[in-house]
Amino acid sequence: MPLVFTLAFRNLFYDRLRLVATIIGIVFSIVLVMIQMGLYFGFGRMVTTMIDHASADLWIMPKGTKCFEDPSLLETRERYRALAIDGVADAIPVVIGFADWRMPTGATTPVFVVGSDLRAGGLQPWNLVEGRIEALSAPKAVAVDRSYFDRLGISGLGATAEIRQQLVRVAAVTDGIRSFTTTPFVFMDVDRARAHTGVPNGKATYFLVRLDPGADRAAVRRQLLSRLSDVEVLTSAEFRERSRTFWLFSTGAGAALFAGALLGIIVGTVIVAQTLYSSTKEHLPEFATLRAIGSSSRYIYAVIVCQALLNAVIGFSIAALVGKAVVQLTAATALPIVITQGLMIGLFALTVAMCIASAIAAIVQVTRIDPAMVFSR
Amino acid sequence: MTASLIEAKGVAKVLGSGAGKVAALKGVTLSLDGGELTLLMGPSGSGKTTLLSILGCMLTPTEGTIRICGRSTAGAEPEDLALLRRQHVGFVFQSFHLFPTLSATDNVRLALDVRGERFRKAKVRAREALAKVGLAHKTKAFPRQLSGGEQQRVAIARAIVGNPSIILADEPTAALDGENGRAIMEILGGIAREQRRAVLIVTHDPRLLPFADRIVHIEDGRIVREERYGVKQS
Numbered sequence: 001m002p003l004v005f006t007l008a009f010r011n012l013f014y015d016r017l018r019l020v021a022t023i024i025g026i027v028f029s030i031v032l033v034m035i036q037m038g039l040y041f042g043f044g045r046m047v048t049t050m051i052d053h054a055s056a057d058l059w060i061m062p063k064g065t066k067c068f069e070d071p072s073l074l075e076t077r078e079r080y081r082a083l084a085i086d087g088v089a090d091a092i093p094v095v096i097g098f099a100d101w102r103m104p105t106g107a108t109t110p111v112f113v114v115g116s117d118l119r120a121g122g123l124q125p126w127n128l129v130e131g132r133i134e135a136l137s138a139p140k141a142v143a144v145d146r147s148y149f150d151r152l153g154i155s156g157l158g159a160t161a162e163i164r165q166q167l168v169r170v171a172a173v174t175d176g177i178r179s180f181t182t183t184p185f186v187f188m189d190v191d192r193a194r195a196h197t198g199v200p201n202g203k204a205t206y207f208l209v210r211l212d213p214g215a216d217r218a219a220v221r222r223q224l225l226s227r228l229s230d231v232e233v234l235t236s237a238e239f240r241e242r243s244r245t246f247w248l249f250s251t252g253a254g255a256a257l258f259a260g261a262l263l264g265i266i267v268g269t270v271i272v273a274q275t276l277y278s279s280t281k282e283h284l285p286e287f288a289t290l291r292a293i294g295s296s297s298r299y300i301y302a303v304i305v306c307q308a309l310l311n312a313v314i315g316f317s318i319a320a321l322v323g324k325a326v327v328q329l330t331a332a333t334a335l336p337i338v339i340t341q342g343l344m345i346g347l348f349a350l351t352v353a354m355c356i357a358s359a360i361a362a363i364v365q366v367t368r369i370d371p372a373m374v375f376s377r
Numbered sequence: 378m379t380a381s382l383i384e385a386k387g388v389a390k391v392l393g394s395g396a397g398k399v400a401a402l403k404g405v406t407l408s409l410d411g412g413e414l415t416l417l418m419g420p421s422g423s424g425k426t427t428l429l430s431i432l433g434c435m436l437t438p439t440e441g442t443i444r445i446c447g448r449s450t451a452g453a454e455p456e457d458l459a460l461l462r463r464q465h466v467g468f469v470f471q472s473f474h475l476f477p478t479l480s481a482t483d484n485v486r487l488a489l490d491v492r493g494e495r496f497r498k499a500k501v502r503a504r505e506a507l508a509k510v511g512l513a514h515k516t517k518a519f520p521r522q523l524s525g526g527e528q529q530r531v532a533i534a535r536a537i538v539g540n541p542s543i544i545l546a547d548e549p550t551a552a553l554d555g556e557n558g559r560a561i562m563e564i565l566g567g568i569a570r571e572q573r574r575a576v577l578i579v580t581h582d583p584r585l586l587p588f589a590d591r592i593v594h595i596e597d598g599r600i601v602r603e604e605r606y607g608v609k610q611s
Contacts, residue, residue, distance in 0.1 A: 010478030294463025295491035
């Protein structure tokens with residue numbers, strides 16, 4: 001084992017209490033950053049879940065639409081104009097909107113209605129655990145997620161309730177389709193969605209465009225923009241980005257998450273810097289001895305940086321285990337924390353950078369060391 | 378004629394500044410040759426440690442020149458001085474300055490590690506150096522498991538393992554009892570005479586006189602007297 005590593009390792013483990021304090025500081029910091037960033041990714045994924053599961057090459061939407069939940073409406077005649085363009089195979093209407101769900105007990109709760117042409121399969125419920133998609137074509141049929149049974153005051157398949165004084169019956173049950181707003185999604189046919197949300201018959205929120213095989217998406221988009229009035233045409237990726245940007249940045253949610261992450265980085269850096277500094281100070285006579293016996297400054301820096309890296313590796317390993325537990329604990333909640341492989345790699349790099357930056361104060365102290373101090377002790 | 382391993386000419390050193398300024402050394406000229414054990418003696422505050430620090434390239438003189446194995450230290454940067462120490466000087470300190478978290482072997486190996494000598498070969502050399510000072514059986518011991526005399530032997534092994542031409546020792550027996558002090562002086566004398574190295578020992582202790590080839594007396598920053606001896610106690 002290289003002696004620099006041995007020396008760094010022994011210096012660290014010489015004072016176990018300080019080591020524990022340092023590691024707790026790093027773990028706290030990294031877990032904080034991990035959770036904030038995990039929430040960021042989780043939130044980002046939640047706000048685009050409908051876009052992710054829609055079957056569309058292009059989205060036609062009212063001009064100025066900020067996110068999927070935006071209730072602005074399109075004229076249905078625009079759909080027919082779209083269908084007249086070469087390369088457009090289908091333009092499936094989607095209607096969304098908030099409504100009140102009235103339980104058999106008489107209590108009400110808000111729901112978010114998602115209506116689509118179920119025969120065309122534009123935006124159907126997924127992860128079905130009970131019932132079938134076809135069953136949603138039946139009169140009054142809706143699909144809900146089983147995690148909202150209590151909120152909706154129902155017990156499962158076949159349960160009934162009212163939306164806008166109109167009876168609905170649960171014909172399909174999904175698992176894991178949760179809303180970040182905590183308002184339950186209710187899937188149904190597009191015509192019934194209009195009736196339940198008060199959207200006039202000649203209107204829709206989106207048209208999901210499917211292209212003919214081999215059609216040029218950019219060319220079709222240009223055609224759509226030139227022939228349809230007061231609309232925007234976005235790809236799924238663009239709409240996803242727009243929705244995410246709106247919810248994360250226009251609402252301040254993203255800024256709050258980033259601020260939390262930044263706080264974590266600062267706290268971690270300060271804690272590691274403080275402990276490394278005091279450790280170096282305590283070992284100053286040893287560093288002076290090293291200098292006296294002829295070590296280069298670089299050799300001493302290597303010992304300090306090695307200590308910082310050891311802190312980083314130990315701290316990050318524990319933080320990763322905590323993060324894994326947090327991911328499992330939040331998996332079934334309204335806002336699951338999502339930790340991707342990229343995030344883990346990024347966090348490890350951040351931990352290393354944070355620990356090395358923390359070593360700077362200690363290194364500055366060592367650069368001022370006078371090797372002749374070995375004679376005064 | 379062979380050049381001296383250390384040559385100091387007209388060395389002066391002023392410490393502190395303003396009203397606290399002190400002339401620690403005033404025109405010291407001294408040379409040390411291989412094969413000699415020299416004692417540097419003088420009262421407290423006479424400039425012994427300052428001279429040792431300058432000869433060991435830890436301090437630079439305010440005036441005068443120092444040559445270590447033919448190389449001048451004039452204008453040398455701290456890293457250049459560290460290189461000179463690494464290549465030519467071994468140190469033995471009064472309070473040993475061993476690393477408490479490292480074994481005897483690793484303490485000695487450290488002097489090779491800073492020279493870039495690593496791996497198995499370094500370990501073998503460190504053990505050989507420990508064997509030379511009579512500690513072949515304590516290679517794995519940590520400083521806290523060793524007596525004062527044994528710790529000083531480890532420090533001597535660390536000083537000699539890199540084969541420096543010059544060994545500088547600051548009160549190496551001050552923390553030891555008489556028997557251990559004698560043992561340490563015999564080892565240092567052997568290093569000087571058998572390995573043809575220049576050994577300079579700063580001391581107050583008159584019990585070390587019999588081990589010296591040469592005694593340099595310093596007072597008030599000046600060398601006031603030198604004595605040479607022909608026959609040594611073994």
